[in-house]
Amino acid sequence: MNRNTRRWIFHFFLCLGIVYLKIGGLSSVVALGASIICNKIPGLAPRQRTICQSRPDAIIVIGEGVQMGINECQFQFRHGRWNCSALGERTVFGKELRVGSKEAAFTYAIIAAGVAHAVTAACTQGSLSGCGCDKEKQGFYNQQEGWKWGGCSADIHYGLSFSKVFVDAREIKQSARTLMNLHNNEVGRKVLEKSMHLECKCHGVSGSCTTKTCWTTLPKFRQLGYMLKDKYNHAVHVEPVRARRNKRPAFLKIKKPHSYRKPKDMELVYIERSPNYCEADPLTGSMGTQGRLCNKTAQQPNSCDLMCCGRGYNTHQYSRVWQCNCKFLWCCYVKCNTCSERTEVYTCK
DSSP states (O other): OOHHHHHHHHHHHHHHHHHHHHTTOOSSOOOOSHHHHHHTSTTOOHHHHHHHHHOHHHHHHHHHHHHHHHHHHHHHTTTSSOOSTTTTSSOSSSOOOOSOSHHHHHHHHHHHHHHHHHHHHHHHHTOSTTOOBOTTSOEEEETTTTEEEOSOOBOHHHHHHHHHHHHGGGOOSOSHHHHHHHHHHHHHHHHHHHTOEEEEEEESGGGOOSEEEEEEEOOOHHHHHHHHHHHHHTOEEEEEEEOTTTOOEEEEEESSTTOOOOOOTTOOEESSOOOOOOSEETTTTEEOSTTOEEBSSOOSTTBHHHHTTTSOEEEEEEEEEEEEEEEEETTTEEEEEEEEEEEEEEEEO
8 A cells, every 4th residue: 555545545534524523423433435424423314314314515615603502501501500411412403301391492593593694604614515605795786976886795594404404304203392492493593693793895986985995894703692591591492283184283373361372483492391490300401500610699580699500609718829910020021920829719619
């Protein structure tokens, strides 16, 4: 075996290893080919495996989008009893929360938005085959205001449709939970679509801005996180309305007596009330709050009274020592004082 052949084999297995790492996959590469690899990714629905086999380049981007959604979920709920810590432990794909709670509503929305955001960004950067810049946003758009389309506008419609095809593919059985998940997936994508913004660059002599070239860009994902967190705080409790013939859930309505009002398109919905997340329970996605850091004086969700669920807390004292008040002396050395500080950290019992 010559040197070039060995180098090719090394790079091939390296690329396969990167695929597994990026999608939260397995410990070793045991097979070659997209079909075998996709069959070994846990958590994929049958339709998702088909997409993986036909678009192995896209599955890496999708995995990054899902992970981005999980990371944002953990940031937004970092001070709460439920902090998304159970999400993505085994794989970034698959249903994670069995209870149809407000937390599940946020999770599905942020992950659907994450996939759409990642796919759209990859298209704009030219790192995903089959897509690129938005071809519809070319040429003059508004001659009176003196600007035209230019640059590379993000093809948000491609990203949204790809997210819909892939993320929604896991909802196979018709049930109240399926209707809830599909609704919240769409909320996440609509929040992303409405958050797209226009960027422009002026052209003219001495910055006179005689004409402007404009293009659409993706919002920062942190912005979407805050918007969906606000929708989580105002999530709507719903229940299914069953069809007369097959008695399967046909649509969701607000859970109020004698009311058949459907939830709004931009409202997060849930069908079950949230558990208290005080104790560890894999069925509800609760990791419990034992050992969690808390704030002794705050009157917020991260206060010791709320975080520890009345169990009390432990106090840990630490001493921190560092070099301070450093001065440069002629010539040629630096003289510093030694500063110290005692701090207390509180953790839930």
